Amino acid sequence: MNAQPAAPKPAPGGARAARKRQAVVRAARDLFLRDGFGVGMDAIAAEAGVSKVTVYNHFGSKEALFTAVVAGALDEPLHQGPEGPDLSRLADAEDLRAALTDAGHAWARAVRADEEGRALRTLVATELHRFPELGRAWRAHGPAGHHPAVADALRTLADRGLLEIPDLEVAVLQLYSLLVFPQMVFEQYGTELAEDLSERLVTDGVEMFLRRYAP
Numbered sequence: 001m002n003a004q005p006a007a008p009k010p011a012p013g014g015a016r017a018a019r020k021r022q023a024v025v026r027a028a029r030d031l032f033l034r035d036g037f038g039v040g041m042d043a044i045a046a047e048a049g050v051s052k053v054t055v056y057n058h059f060g061s062k063e064a065l066f067t068a069v070v071a072g073a074l075d076e077p078l079h080q081g082p083e084g085p086d087l088s089r090l091a092d093a094e095d096l097r098a099a100l101t102d103a104g105h106a107w108a109r110a111v112r113a114d115e116e117g118r119a120l121r122t123l124v125a126t127e128l129h130r131f132p133e134l135g136r137a138w139r140a141h142g143p144a145g146h147h148p149a150v151a152d153a154l155r156t157l158a159d160r161g162l163l164e165i166p167d168l169e170v171a172v173l174q175l176y177s178l179l180v181f182p183q184m185v186f187e188q189y190g191t192e193l194a195e196d197l198s199e200r201l202v203t204d205g206v207e208m209f210l211r212r213y214a215p
Contacts, residue, residue: 012057021058023048029069033119037066037127063131070124071147073117077110077180087153091160097210104179104202111183112198118187147172163213171213178205 012020027047031039041062045052059065086103093099111117150172157163165171179202186193193201 017058020048020050020054024050024055024058024065025069025072028065029073029116029120032066032069032123033116036123037062037131041065070120073114073120076117077107077114087149088156090153091156091162096157096162097206100210101203101206104206105199108180108183108198108202111180112187112192121184121187147176150175161215164215165213174212175209178202178209 024044028039028044031044031047035043041052041055044065045055048055055065059068090096090099090103151168154163154165154168154171154175158165158168163171182201183193183198
């Protein structure tokens with residue numbers, strides 16, 4: 001009888017483990033941008049100041065680590081300080097449409113200004129040709145896992161009855177598609193959206209999203 005594969009061990013928890021995980025992601029991000037996906041896990045561990053065992057305990061594989069780096073970069077514009085879009089506050093807003101529109105404008109501006117995120121997206125497009133396993137790891141992660149801040153915000157809005165979301169993964173991708181994907185598509189062609197057009201896309205995008213999901 002064939003043995004069943006062992007279940008993956010849960011990632012370490014606690015504040016100290018979280019700091020180590022953050023250090024590993026930051027080190028991996030720097031080295032992936034500099035050397036591509038071919039960089040060794042030994043080099044990433046050394047850059048983070050941890051052991052290679054610690055890296056594998058947190059991520060399991062280099063593909064999973066790369067996915068975590070890119071997913072973190074996608075949500076990073078949502079954590080740009082007091083002037084950035086804070087989706088976690090949407091559920092407490094008096095006017096959800098106005099709050100989501102304001103957050104969308106700030107989000108689009110942050111994406112346009114995020115040069116390192118742009119470099120990572122370019123790296124992904126390049127490395128997928130050499131390392132197709134990256135695509136498989138990305139698909140296995142799922143949209144909600146790629147965009148945890150967006151997924152958490154929409155889940156909270158649905159839990160409080162402010163939105164009706166039958167399929168969270170679809171809603172996450174639709175919100176991204178309406179508000180920020182146009183910025184990313186234009187930049188891949190070496191240009192960017194005019195600010196006026198970007199603002200109109202966000203305003204209309206929020207309207208379309210709420211028409212679909214408002215109770």
